[in-house]
Amino acid sequence: MTTMTLDSQASRLRRTHGEVIRKSRMAAFWPLTSLGIVLGYLVYAWIAFDVSGVFGAADWNRGVLLSRDSFHHKYQVSYSARQDEVSVTVEGDRNTEQDPLPSWVTTDGDSYRVSLGGRHIVTFATGRLDYTAPDGSTYAVRVTQDGVHVNGYRAFLDDDNQYRFVPEEQSGNANPLDMDELVERGILPEGSSFAPTKFEYAPDFYKTMRVTRAQILVQRYFFGWEYFWFGPKSQLHGLSTGALWDLAWSEERIDPALSNAEFIFLEFWRNPDWQHNEMFIALLETLLMALLGTFVAAGVGLPLGFLAAANFNPIFASRMVLRRLFDFLRGIDQIIWSLIFIRAFGLGPLTGSLAIAFTDTGTLGKLFSEAIENIDSKQVEGVRSTGATAIQRYRFGVIPQILPIFVSQTLYYLESNIRSATVIGALGAGGIGLKLVQSMQTQQDWENVMYLIVMTLIVVVSMDIASGWLRRKLINDRG
Amino acid sequence: MNTPLTIGQLQSHFNGMEQRRRLYTAVFLGASLIVFFGGFSIAEDLNSGGFWQGLAKFFDFPSQIIQDTFAADDWLITVLEYSPAMLETINMAMVGTLFGAVMAMILAFCSSRNLGILPGLVPVARRLMDITRAFPELILALFLIYLLGATPIPAIIAVMLHTAGALGKLFSEVNENIDRKPLEGLQATGASWLQRMRFGVLPQVLPNYCSYALLRFEINIRASAILGFVGAGGIGQEFRTAISWGAGDKISALFLLLFLTIVVIDQISSRIRRNLVGGAYQMA
Structure with missing residues (x-):
């Protein structure tokens, strides 16, 4: 084939299928333009946030001090x-x-x-x-x-x-x-x-x-962390693990009222320097907040979800009211709910769990009502054909269909709520979050801060793993 | 082969299963009730104010906010005065999401087994994503505020890292679910790895990436607002000040701004997402 024919073929193609070439040119134009827009935006953000100024004024020495104090005494x-x-x-x-x-x-x-x-x-x-x-x-x-x-x-x-x-x-x-x-x-x-x-x-x-x-x-x-196991005034401080083990099983009691093992545990538990007992209570508070909040949200969200589903509640107006209620509950952030509740109920896990319950009633209610609207009506009809009452129809026709969604979504929200319970707690509701913020704001006991962070991470990650495992197990069991 | 069961055996077996099932249900319900009432009473004890006394005061704060709002004559001006703070929060979320999404993309490509970069990188990238995802933004932000001072930048970095982990996981799932045929076709033409990614993978995954990133942007607006509460600037900081002063008109103005922003961005992004992926990823 000669060049002549190739050229003529190209011009013929351009004439007959010109839009293809134009389209690919447009396709090249958009990525470049959007890249330009993004870069322009980042320049604006750099100036607006005064990034160079902030980094210039940053006290890097503090970072070194912080990491030293976290792991040293x-x-x-x-x-x-x-x-x-x-x-x-x-x-x-x-x-x-x-x-x-x-x-x-x-x-x-x-x-x-x-x-x-x-x-x-x-x-x-x-x-x-x-x-x-x-x-x-x-x-x-x-x-x-x-x-x-x-x-x-x-x-x-x-x-x-x-x-x-x-x-x-x-x-x-x-x-x-x-x-x-x-x-x-x-x-x-x-x-x-x-x-x-x-x-x-x-x-x-x-x-x-x-x-x-x-x-x-x-x-x-x-x-290292000094006095992590036993406080400075404790007579157990400085003993080796082996010595402690022997002491725990020895017949001679240190404190006549307690067995040695109990005594050792209590010395550790009430360590005045690290306050393991208070830490544990704070962790428990955070867990309680998440658990109670999610639990209430799921319990309230399910019946409300039924009432908001078109196939169970024929009254349009009441459905609309419920839907808007869900939007309202969801739309206001947990933090804002918790700030409102702190005014009424004071500081503590109850306030936090109410905040979680309010937001998640909206979210779960919406999810449940959507799940209910998407059920297969044949199963319900089958149950109805046996002469079942309304309650029996729900129990045997609907609940089995939405149960996997109910369980998996509830667990999923429980998981994410443990994280948010830390945040809500930090802003006043109590628990481990508040302890963390308080010890960070005093800016000296960084090893305590590190201890709190490690504990928080362990709880968050282990709850993630546990709920993920439970979710997979429950869903797989039900096909 | 087992001997066939008689009707009677079958019956008793069925009844046994039925009973066990009932027992499980009863245990589950019982445990739920214990968690609920036990949890409630513990929470009630630990709380500084009680539930029932609090219930009476429940509407005090909202009604004070409403009264203050109607008493203020220049409420709309207050709303306008706070819009720069809102814009700052949106910018924080935007920058955090942008950088976070880019990091997530890199992590996702490193952690997808089917794209064949370095197989050794896969577990490293996955652990990295797990860690950044598990680390609460608030803690990171507090650390960075200690280092960098109370400016929006700590919040941006915290949001960015969290986004990288959260989006990275979603992105890598998208990557692993791609159709391999375009890749094989490209390989047959002798395309390099970069070309295969550019023409075989990116067209498949980009719409989903964008949709997830938009969803994350919405989440990050809330997160940035929250981080403002601990001193990272933006609307959260204004919120905290207004609440500690108990200035009802300011609280309602800030509230309106935040609510409107979230609704508007929610609408815009759900429209874009519908266009991108045909409504398939509405609830991610």
Whole structure:
């Protein structure tokens, strides 16, 4: 075939089937245009949400602190000027006072020597702290009448609101040095913060020190959750699993009123640091909210679903009223319902379950009425032909047909409600959600937050799995 | 072969089954009643206010809202004043859904066994989707608010990750149900993997993807509004302020806005979805 004939064929095709070519050109046009629209929208959103500003201002250090605090506990060695005493505690909790001192803290009665690990050594006594870095450089921090001095230098705030530094014996503020110069001369460690009444330094994530006029504080972090099993005051703290096991079966009772196994369990359960019992109650509250709410919704939704189905309720007006009621209940979010209910019923699981019940009555009612409208009428007619009463017709003609939908939808909503019960709880209804938000807002006990999150996730995921399994089993059993 | 049952044996067998069935029903009903009444009384005990006292006060708050609304003279202006907040919430949901859907698409292609990327990726992608789906948005948002400050961005990221997991699962189910014939046809012409996906898979799955993503967008508007309650901006934050002040006219204005938005978006998206998939995926 020659080029001539090919060309003529192409032009003939274009003439006779031009719309095909045009169509494919249009098909190429739309994806590109919509991509352009989306990109344009994203640029607008970037500006509207000030993404670069937010990320620029973000405090990434907080993220590091947060993840450290979630999995570590800190020992703090602190000297309080007001009480003139030194204490070694876990997380600064007075109940955890360490006696005897841990092996990395030694004292000669006057001064304390704290080994922070990795050849970082701090010694301190009243009004003074000496820090020796692994490279041998030393930093002497002194608390004086007018503030905190480091290696013979004092800090002051200059006219530009910047900290500047001069030798302590100098009376005026002439010829001040700045932070970089001090670090260069080996007077300050790099990355420390030095203000007229405060010196702070964290050599790495596992150690920090802070000197103010009121307090000298040295902290050392260790991996793990301390006191998770038994509280600091418990005599069981520090025992190994084997020792505990032996103790549980030994005849000698620790507490004459209780068997040892019971005693061990109660010591764990009422651990004042981690409050396992309260956590359990909070989890139970959340589960209860979801269970009760879904249960009521399914129980109320089913009869209402019958009343809203065209094949069971011939009165159009009442069906319309019910349908709009469903829309209304569904349309208002659970959160808003719960806020209304908190006003009337106060905080607690009842409020949460009512909120869930209200929304899901709408959803399930609608689903059930649709399922009822879609049933096969032959089965009902068959039952009717045997002379069955209306109730028997429903019982044997309708219920068996909608039962799988009823069960599977109810379980499905139960699953999703456990998730929403956490959210409703967080906004005031109580349960694990509220505990979580409260412990997050105090922004210090991140290990408690992590514990709560882990518990929540375990509950959510295990309920998902359980209900999925039950749903499959029930539906398969019924074909 | 078993000996045939006599009528009597059959009868007693049937009766036994019937009785067992009745027993199951009775146990189920009994358990339900226990859950209901037991649960109710526990919940009642744990609640700070009682159910029956609360019932009397039930209409106090709604009626206060209605009274405040009629007492306010510039209520419509209040509604208008809050529309930027509503727009912000819609934008949060939109951006979250867009990015989430793109991530979901990538995850779905990695987790569909029949599309033959790397078989080793399939379980990884699936677990990733399970985790992002199970993680409650609220917790993630609270963490991110701590890091990034109280702005809409934490909410967007939280919504996005949750969307990636939820949509990814649906998308991968769509992927696994495709007709393989177009793929084989393309393979026969010597098409590359990308070309097979572009011309064999995408035309089949894109309408369903869009329909699911639209459905998710509706859900995400609600989720973004809720995340506003914990400080992520948008209409949720305004809501929280209005409720804590007890300003009935503002509450009703915000309520109207949110309700209207949800209804309008619901209508638009269900129309688009009907066009896309012929009404087959109305209730996903």
